[in-house]
Amino acid sequence: MKQIALWLVCGLLIAGTAGAQTRKSESVVTIAGESYYVHTVRPGDTFYSLGKTYETDEETIRRNNPHTDDGLKTDQVIKIPVRRNEAKPLSERKKRKLFDVHTVNQGETAYSISKRYGVGLDVLMEDNEGFDPARLSIGQRINIRKASLGTSDAEEIEEQIESYKDALNSVSDRFTHHVVERGETLYSLGKRFGVPVDTIERYNDAILRDGLRSGSIVRIPLPDTLVRREPFPVDTLAESLLAVSLGERLAVKAIDVTKPVRVALLLPMKTGERPNRPFMEFYQGVLLALEELKATGVSVKADLFDVGRSAQAMEEVLRNPELGEADLILGPVYDECYAPAAAFAARHGIPVVSPLAPVESADNNLLFQVAPDPASKTGKLGAELAPERNVIVFSGASEDAEFAAEIRPLLPPSAHRLSYAKGMGNAALENLLSGDRENVIVVLTSDETTTDAILAYVASVQNSLIARSVKNPSIRVIGSPRWARFRNIDRKLFFKLNLRYVASYHADRWNERVAGFDRRYIAEFGALPSLYAYRGYDVAKLFVGAVHLHGSQFADHLNGGALPLLQTPYRFEQKHPGGKYENVEWPLVRYGSDFTIGVE
16 A cells, blocks of 8 residues: 555656746737737746747746846746748648638628637637737738638637737737727727827727728827826037036937837948948848838837048038937937037937948947947857866968957967968877867858868868867967858868857848848849848847837837847847947857857
């Protein structure tokens, strides 16, 4: 009997352990065009178990859920990005076989379309990436799975719409989402939720063009989010400059988040009479971001101003009265222009974003520097050259002076140095490699041919040692971000040798989000996007989206990760009270031997 009791106790313990395993939520919502699982934390859930279940990592979960900074708590509701399907896309022939296609007409809702075809909301979301039941646009094409036609009745679809609304509310801290019932009016909704009718209209402009439709999902702002801060009482330019010099915190102007976000772009669009190609590409990236935001219900009024490189040229542009009406200024791009821009920002309470270069000539809390702080790069590189690693430095006939100047002060005293020469024997490197410590090989060369030769030599030495079973040295190579622009180098060596480099910006074209942007850019502009286009997209998506979501308090939410970007991480900090916000995140690009590219 004792043995039987013992087995029963063991069985219960095992069952309890199994029951504590994280279960994947079936609840999915779409926010700003991105899909998220809605997960309620259960006893035993950890960041590790959640990451394993949802195929993500702790950093991503924390970034999307700032309220988990103090750890996970039972019954917390969190949102976890849905991992995009990396399977091979279906051919057009296969799509036609599996799906009918419905084009959204005026007045249609997700509820009416589901009901028309008898297809559940969950099926529509599964078959249409980024499908948002609360935000459909006229002309949008929706896949209708043929095998699911007529499998859901009206009652089941109504239950799914209600469940979707509840899931949205569980992860929203700014809105109450409501499914419109038959007979309801804007007046009755305003009275029920204590919000003015015109406010409900502004937040739901796109779906109210044909009136209030039964089954549509409207968003009602929570009363606390409608509180407005008064504009900063600065009457003269001299007073604004004095406030900045005293380190006072300047307030952002009052921003009505129910109205279109007014954006001014200050870009040098011409060099003489010729178009300035890099900044034209930046502007094109901005346009794609604004188009994407528009599809999610964000209304934007954007004005483009062509500005030169001097402070005088900047002052002339700032005399334009329309600039004083802006909620956000993107640009200028040269530091020479920032003294007058900073004074203008202080006087009007308008945040100004430097999208491409560090700002040295001005400093106040209305300035936002997207280019990462150079001091942060040192820390990222230094972490790769830790004392416990065996560091070997390769140089050649031509040296990358900028890269060498950055990395030499970070090298440990024990670092070995080798000068590469064509035909050098394997022993030169073999004698320096460690079999029980990680080997970090720094390559300082600047030209493509020599860099390729050094990488091939290192790989050959490693292969020789493994083949002779002498030792199996773990190797990672530290190089320059300029290598990504080399055209004739053997890129397989990047993966084999676990290449690392620190860049001011990185967008991995193997990443599905980036690939999707590439496809849209090529279709719109007939060329492959550059890093300028990627940065334009990111800056517009991040800042315009944050202003729309959070109004005057947007700066407090820039690091929240609410709007997914093109992979490069951003993290804004102030070095001192009243100072500018600087991006301190340099992407460390990691090539893996499993042919993956990661960013940290």
